[in-house]
Amino acid sequence: MKKLIPGLVMLLTASLSSAVYSSPVDDIAAFQGFFAERFKDVSLEQYKDGVNALPQYADRRGNWELLLDFPPYEEHVEKGRKEWATPFANGKTFADCAAKWPAATAYPWYEAETDELHTVVGDINRCLEENGEEVITNLKHGKIARLVIAFREQFNGQKMNVDVSHPGAQKIYEKGKQFYWAKRGQLNFSCADCHVHSSGQKVRGDVLSAGLGHTTGFPVYRTKWSLAGKPLGTIHRRYGGCNNQVRASAFKPQGPEYKALELYEAVMNTGVPLSVPSQRQ
Amino acid sequence: MLRFKMTLNTVVLAIVMTVGSSFASNVFAESFPSEKGCKALKNPTTVQKGWCLSVNRRKGNCLACHVMVMDAWPEGFPQGGNIGPPLVAMKQRFPDREKLRSQIYDPTTVNSSSRMPPFGKHKILSDEDIETIIEFLYSI
Numbered sequence: 001m002k003k004l005i006p007g008l009v010m011l012l013t014a015s016l017s018s019a020v021y022s023s024p025v026d027d028i029a030a031f032q033g034f035f036a037e038r039f040k041d042v043s044l045e046q047y048k049d050g051v052n053a054l055p056q057y058a059d060r061r062g063n064w065e066l067l068l069d070f071p072p073y074e075e076h077v078e079k080g081r082k083e084w085a086t087p088f089a090n091g092k093t094f095a096d097c098a099a100k101w102p103a104a105t106a107y108p109w110y111e112a113e114t115d116e117l118h119t120v121v122g123d124i125n126r127c128l129e130e131n132g133e134e135v136i137t138n139l140k141h142g143k144i145a146r147l148v149i150a151f152r153e154q155f156n157g158q159k160m161n162v163d164v165s166h167p168g169a170q171k172i173y174e175k176g177k178q179f180y181w182a183k184r185g186q187l188n189f190s191c192a193d194c195h196v197h198s199s200g201q202k203v204r205g206d207v208l209s210a211g212l213g214h215t216t217g218f219p220v221y222r223t224k225w226s227l228a229g230k231p232l233g234t235i236h237r238r239y240g241g242c243n244n245q246v247r248a249s250a251f252k253p254q255g256p257e258y259k260a261l262e263l264y265e266a267v268m269n270t271g272v273p274l275s276v277p278s279q280r281q
Numbered sequence: 282m283l284r285f286k287m288t289l290n291t292v293v294l295a296i297v298m299t300v301g302s303s304f305a306s307n308v309f310a311e312s313f314p315s316e317k318g319c320k321a322l323k324n325p326t327t328v329q330k331g332w333c334l335s336v337n338r339r340k341g342n343c344l345a346c347h348v349m350v351m352d353a354w355p356e357g358f359p360q361g362g363n364i365g366p367p368l369v370a371m372k373q374r375f376p377d378r379e380k381l382r383s384q385i386y387d388p389t390t391v392n393s394s395s396r397m398p399p400f401g402k403h404k405i406l407s408d409e410d411i412e413t414i415i416e417f418l419y420s421i
Contacts, residue, residue, distance in 0.1 A: 186405060187398040188389070197396060202362040203345050 024164050024173060024267050031196075031268045035212045039200065047213030048275040056200040057207045064279065073221035073277050076232055077153070080146030088131040094147065097127035104155040105274060106162055108263045110169035117172050117259050120148045121234060139253040140237035141230040145219035148234060152219075152276040160216060160269040169263075172256075176264030179257060180211075185248030191261075206281075215265045217278030224281065232277070235262055313355050331417025334410050341406060341414055343368065346397070351421050365397060371418040378415065385411050 022030070032044065039054060046053040052064050071077075084094045101123055102109050108119045124147050125135040136144045164173045180191045194203075195211035202208075218235040225231050236258045240250035251257040312329060314322065319333035335341040335349075343349070344361035350369035354360075375381035383390060386401030400406040406414070 186403045188403060189396070189398070193396045198364050201364045203364065204362050205359055 024170070027177070028268060028270050032212060032271075034196065035199070035210055039210065044212075044271050045273055047210060047269075047272050048216050048278075050213055050217055050278060050280060051207055051209035053213065054200050054207060054210060056202075060207075067279060071221075071279060072223075072226070072231070073149075073279060076146055076221070077149055077277060080150040083143065084147060084150035088128075088133050090131055092131055094124070094127055094151070097123070097130070098151060101151075103158065104152040104276075105158045105160050108162065108259060108266060110164070110166055110172070112166050112168055115168050117169070117263060119254065119259055119262060120151055121236070121254055122259075124148065124151070139234060140240070141225070141233050145232035145234050145237075148219050149232075149277045152274060156274050156276055159271050159273050160266060162263070162266045162270065164263070164267055172260045173263055173267060175256075176260035176262070179261045180264050185243065185246035187246045189246040191242070211265070211268065213269060213272050215262060216269055216272050217275050217280070219276070220278045220280045222280050313351075315355060315358055327413055327416045328420045329417075331413045331415070331420075334406070335414050335417060340410065341400065343414075349421060368418060368421065371421060375418075381415055381418065382411060385414065 035042070035047070036044075041055060042053050051057050052061050087093050104120065108117050110117055121139055121144055124144065128135050136147075138144060164170055183190045183193070191211065194208050195214070198208050199210040200207060215235050218238070219232050220238075221231045222233060223231075225233055234253065236253035239258045239261060240253065243250040313332050316333075316336055316338070319325075319337070322329060322333070325333065335343040338345075344359070346362045346364035348361040348363065348367045350367050371381070375384075384397075385406070387399040388395040388397040389399055389402075398405060401408065401411055
């Protein structure tokens with residue numbers, strides 16, 4: 001009997017822990033199922049439009065569409081395309097590096113040999129380094145955002161599909177999931193508090209976007225950012241802004257916290273097409 | 282003649298009511314100014330202080346999530362959000378002052394996943410601020 005008890009305890013612990021952890025596949029079904037129920041008339045594909053896809057934003061969608069007749073980001077996109085195509089000192093270009101990268105829809109991707117999660121920003125800097133060029137240090141706006149657009153826009157219309165089947169990838173995924181659902185900051189908000197439970201509801205006059213579709217339009221041109229003269233921003237710039245708004249200290253762009261969060265959001269977006277860049281308020 | 286008197290009375294009454302109501306609304310606008318107007322208030326009452334704390338974005342910022350249902354609303358002042366329930370008839374809904382204080386101080390004691398910030402526990406508002414806001418809430 002004495003030998004039995006530890007065995008029973010182990011069995012109980014095992015069954016408990018398996019109840020706590022759900023697989024990414026189950027998570028996607030639950031996450032997307034929640035939004036399918038909450039916004040019945042919005043299809044999975046439509047979430048690429050961010051907050052503009054929500055019925056609560058319908059009266060403002062017209063303005064957004066009008067703006068896109070002459071997109072404010074166009075000049076930046078063209079500049080980025082030129083930068084992408086400009087050869088390095090050794091004659092090679094970003095395209096030579098990108099030939100070895102997976103599709104933008106598979107980012108962030110996990111490299112098992114090095115136990116490393118690759119983001120587009122990280123791979124662009126790695127490409128610069130490998131070709132003897134200076135890496136880009138500002139990972140929030142400007143040139144890095146333009147280059148990420150130049151890569152990601154080539155896959156516009158294709159659906160997100162990130163592989164987290166490797167245990168190493170799943171470990172990072174779990175960290176991102178924990179980040180998303182944990183409350184933080186002086187205001188005590190989790191990402192999910194606003195973008196799942198309150199999605200489509202109003203904070204004063206603003207409508208909160210749905211968590212589904214986040215990341216598929218990034219880097220974005222934000223009107224708010226344009227007022228300060230830095231209109232383009234990477235997803236990690238946005239994460240930092242969100243954290244500051246809930247009065248938490250922002251983490252570093254391309255640090256392990258935001259990379260894990262980006263992975264979790266990318267997995268939740270499975271099936272949502274890329275639409276890069278996007279304009280947001 | 283009698284008829285004329287009655288008409289006169291009605292006219293006088295109407296004038297009095299018009300003047301009175303415009304006076305009342307002016308008083309109201311002065312009582313509950315915008316965030317900027319709050320800074321300019323001289324010798325504010327406790328209720329006014331509570332209103333100012335509750336609309337200030339760095340303090341209560343109640344309007345982020347709640348609509349306040351009041352007899353009149355400051356002209357041109359934006360309405361609140363719709364994440365929390367409307368703030369209306371607070372005395373009837375929270376006859377127990379301690380319950381209201383606790384809800385503002387730390388709503389997670391009642392609901393651990395509450396989306397309302399723990400204003401007291403996280404020191405967003407001081408104890409005194411919370412008491413002042415309660416005075417305002419009990420006035421609407």
